[in-house]
Amino acid sequence: MGKQFIPKITVFHCINVFGDGEFLLPPEKQDAAVEFIKLPCSSMVKDVFLLRAFESGADAVLVLVCPEGACRYVEGNLRAKKRVGWVKNLLDEIGLDGGRLALFNVAADDAAAVEQIIVQTLSQLADLGPSPAA
């Protein structure tokens, strides 16, 4: 039997989306490894951070940013969106599938939305399988 696939997701998030609180996965998804990395603003997420998350074994990387027009630093979420788009193209070029990286606009403390995003990502990973570079 092949080794069981335990999906690993790295989530970069702005502290204004949610702060220090431990985020709980739904019970049926507890076997996934989800690592949260908080940033003072989503614009702090540099291209190389996203790539190194994949180098560290992530099968998917998510960037959670404030809704457009709601960034405390005016354009941080827009800059993050641009960078994520750039790195998605780079991942496609590498052959890793840019679909493994995604950005979502999430309202402050909307835990239900975050949970939904993670569940959706796990479902996509079930189809995509492990990262070929993990």
Next chain:
Amino acid sequence: MIVGEQKSIAEIKNIVSPYKKVLILGCGTCVKTCFAGGEDEVAVLASALRLAFKKDGRRIEVEEFTVERQCEDEFVQESAEAIARNESVLSLACGAGVQAIARRYEKTPVLPGVNTTFLGVLEKHGLFTEECSGCGDCQLAVFGAVCPFTRCAKKLLNGPCGGSQEGKCEVDPDTECAWSLIIYRLKLLGQLDNLRAYVPPKNWCASGACGPRKLIREDHVL
């Protein structure tokens, strides 16, 4: 500044594929400003290459190092130890930097990771435009500090072609007509009479047509 663009991952991967240990060498001056070869771009490219080769089941050691300027030997020397540890160098400098590294480390393969593109300005964050061709015979005083040799698609030196529309070039409607800009600027300066002066054909030798150019400042040479 010199503006360059990083080559595609596919091309870079192909260039470095014969080697197992590669140093990605950045340059902290022009190519850093245009996001092609500074410290950040070195880090991104190194990570991308590691992922790309790992995906293919190949292991490659990629080391990262950035010097202030690859076109000056004083700075180039700082990379000596890192170069000695690797089989090849992928330089993210302009073509001058690549050759300066190769000159100093003549037994090491030095490979280009950037396409050197033009001499330009940072028009706004993320937008670089070509403004100078390094022709060696600057006539900007006549043209109100707008270079028709570089910015006119037809390189006309004695007035507009007549094909521009609403100040845009007929060759590329996203580009401003250099002659529109020249006339606008000369009007502002009260120097429209400049347009009456005949500008003779350029001396192409000064722009490199007679072989590589050399500049010697005797007062600095010992």
